[in-house]
Amino acid sequence: MKRLNPLYIISLFITILVISIFLLNEEKTILKEKTEELNAIQLKAKEYKNLKNSWNNEKYVNDTLDLILKNKIFSNQKILKASTNELIKLKIESDDPKILDNFLNKILNKELAIKKLEIEKRYINLEIGIK
Secondary structure: OOOOOHHHHHHHHHHHHHHHHHHHHHHHHHHHHHHHHHHHHHHHHHHHHHHHHHHHOHHHHHHHHHHHHOOHHHOOOEEEEEEOOOEEEEEEEOOOHHHHHHHHHHHHOOOOEEEEEEEOOOEEEEEEEOO
């Protein structure tokens, strides 16, 4: 009967140990990547929730628009504002393109759900969604 050489058994255990450590390190890197992806998804979900809340908040939309319209630059311009249950319609008329450009920049830099935007040489027609 042949005996097993103890060096074979030791080399087998060392090989299994090396392979196990290698696989464990791979799984650690995969886990780290998945954790980073989860954190990124959670951050995007929070941003989405905040944007959804601000877009659906009628008071926020009205306050933001009122703040923009009370600006001194727009005080001498013809501004029409009409509100329905789901939309706020704005129309600003001016002969000065700089004023229209300034108004458009202020509107587009806010977190508003713009449903329709019509830009002409002398006026801007805008529909902002509330719900």
